[in-house]
Amino acid sequence: MQLLLKQVKIIDPTSSNHQQVKDILIEDGVIQAIRNSITKDVETVKVEGACVSPGWMDIGAYVGEPGFEQDETLETLSAAASRGGYTSVAVLPNTRPALHSKSEINFILKNAGDFLTEIIPLGAVTRDCAGEDMAELIDMRKSGALAFTDGKHPIQNAGILLRAFEYVRTFDGIVLNHPHQSGVSPEGLIHEGPVSVSLGLRGLPDVMEVMMLKRDIDLLRYSDSRLHVHNISSALCLPIIAAAKEEGLNVTCSVPALNLEAPVDRIADFNVNYKVLPPLRTEKNRLSLIEALKDGVIDFVTANHRPVDVETKKVEFPYADFGISSLETTFGSITKAFGRNRNLTLIVEALAINNRNIFGLDIPSVERGKKAELTIFHSGLSTTYLKQSFGSKSKNNPYLDQELPGKVLGVINKDRKQLFIPE
Numbered sequence: 441m442q443l444l445l446k447q448v449k450i451i452d453p454t455s456s457n458h459q460q461v462k463d464i465l466i467e468d469g470v471i472q473a474i475r476n477s478i479t480k481d482v483e484t485v486k487v488e489g490a491c492v493s494p495g496w497m498d499i500g501a502y503v504g505e506p507g508f509e510q511d512e513t514l515e516t517l518s519a520a521a522s523r524g525g526y527t528s529v530a531v532l533p534n535t536r537p538a539l540h541s542k543s544e545i546n547f548i549l550k551n552a553g554d555f556l557t558e559i560i561p562l563g564a565v566t567r568d569c570a571g572e573d574m575a576e577l578i579d580m581r582k583s584g585a586l587a588f589t590d591g592k593h594p595i596q597n598a599g600i601l602l603r604a605f606e607y608v609r610t611f612d613g614i615v616l617n618h619p620h621q622s623g624v625s626p627e628g629l630i631h632e633g634p635v636s637v638s639l640g641l642r643g644l645p646d647v648m649e650v651m652m653l654k655r656d657i658d659l660l661r662y663s664d665s666r667l668h669v670h671n672i673s674s675a676l677c678l679p680i681i682a683a684a685k686e687e688g689l690n691v692t693c694s695v696p697a698l699n700l701e702a703p704v705d706r707i708a709d710f711n712v713n714y715k716v717l718p719p720l721r722t723e724k725n726r727l728s729l730i731e732a733l734k735d736g737v738i739d740f741v742t743a744n745h746r747p748v749d750v751e752t753k754k755v756e757f758p759y760a761d762f763g764i765s766s767l768e769t770t771f772g773s774i775t776k777a778f779g780r781n782r783n784l785t786l787i788v789e790a791l792a793i794n795n796r797n798i799f800g801l802d803i804p805s806v807e808r809g810k811k812a813e814l815t816i817f818h819s820g821l822s823t824t825y826l827k828q829s830f831g832s833k834s835k836n837n838p839y840l841d842q843e844l845p846g847k848v849l850g851v852i853n854k855d856r857k858q859l860f861i862p863e
Contacts, residue, residue: 441855442467444478446486448816451493451788452806458785464492466812469855474808487861489820490849491784494804495527495813496791499694500562500616500670501745501767502592504833506547507536512747512833514548517767518555519831522858524743524767525791525815525848529557530799532591533564540564540575542583549584556856560586565604565615569593574600577607586799589616589670592717592746596622598655605665614799616670619652619677620718629758631704631721639710641758644719646674653677657684660691668798669693671744673718675728682737692798693737695729696744697773698764702726706838712753712760713838716744730777733790740794743770747834765834772823772844784819814852821847821862 445464450457463478464471498521504511512520521529531548533539539548545561552559563585567573569592577588588608595601595617604615625644630636632643653669657680660667669681672693684691698716703723706714714720732738746763753760766773774787792815796803804813824843827835850859 441469441857442482443852443857444480444482444484445492445816446484447488448490448492450806451491451784453785453789454494454793454803454805455807457806464806466852469812471806471808471810471812474806485816485850485859485861487818487849490816490818492806492814492816493788494792494806494815495851495853496525496815497528497530497795498526498743498745498767499530499740499795499799500589500591500742501529501531502534502747503531503559504747505535510749514552514555514559516831516833518552518557518559520745520765520767521557522851523831523848523860524769525771525817525851526557526767527813527815527851527853528560529767530560530562530586532589533562534569534591534593538564538568539585540567540569542576542579545580545583545585556851556853556858558853560584562586562591562616563588565590565595566600571595571597571600574603574607577604577613578611581611581613587614587616587668594618594620594622594652598659601656602659602663605659605663605667609663609665612666614666614668616668617656618670618718619649619656619672621648621652624648624651629715630707631719633704633722635704635707639707646676646721649674649718650676650680653680657689657691660684660689666690671696671718671742672738673699673721675725678728678732678737685737692739694740694742694795695733695738697741697770697777698744698766700726700729700733700741700777701773710757711838712755712757713764713836715757715760715762716746716764717762734786739798741770741774741790743767747832748836750835753836763836765830765832765837768831769825769837769839769844771817771848772839772846775819775846776844782819812852816849816851818847818849819845823847
């Protein structure tokens, strides 16, 4: 593959070319030249105002394969990811069987090897992600598991979490846990507040998140291990995380893109596509999350990609599954959330750099001689998301048939590319 990117603005704080407008020549999967002007008779991409950055990465997407292929397969996950600008995705272990031993880790790595998007498995903390018996963490780590989590099932048992911390400490691993104390409101549906009261829906109070976060931080301090607080939604968690970082604890956190853009008011018409975990909260809360991302209290943004079968979503709101198929709309959500004063460097750090730094992965910097793993995008264009062109097998997304600011123009990875250049 040969490709010439003409006059693209490089957004990459790890590169000596950061914030410069250059021509980039790519040959055989490697950046061969970055100059003010390059002339060569090869396929050329030229879109005025286009930007290029290290390929984006998502941590914690759900893929149904194996066992729940009706929700998403490895192939459709890769299609959705590339359309969303992602070159790498770390997937949750909530499959059937769960990714709880080296056999399942090897299955993902073997069957996802031919896709444009690199798919990396996250290993389960417990067998079947059931929260009871410890899984084979060390074997999975040796086989290629990036980190460990029970994914959609937050670890409720403190003893199990403590043992996980102690196991991963032996190889400087990371445990991911979503702070959600399910026993507080096991039948909760949306954020507890005026909207839940007006709709007659049982609420999910902030305290569910805060309680578990405090417990996790206490166990982290005791074990001297590493914790990633996965997908926070409550602003009440922010000072707790900030204090833990200030104390020197090895803790990081992420936030879903949808929670940066959409307040709970969007559910006023019972739109099931806004029924997600963690739940959407108030407008004031949303703005606090944005500021925390700017301040570095929140480290990066996730798609929180949770595709579900259409039959479990097209029902009355109380009976619909939680979830959103969101890899393709994440950039649009973030771009809209930040508005006209958006900081592209911050967005690239939140999508491509901070997450790789935390999980010990190489950053594909935009430098001559480096592997070409790139995302091409434009913050000044917009995208209308149509069901027929949606890459994900699941179509549970509130932005379908709507326009969002920002456009992914293409991805380059593994000496392959996929371009979405407007005519």
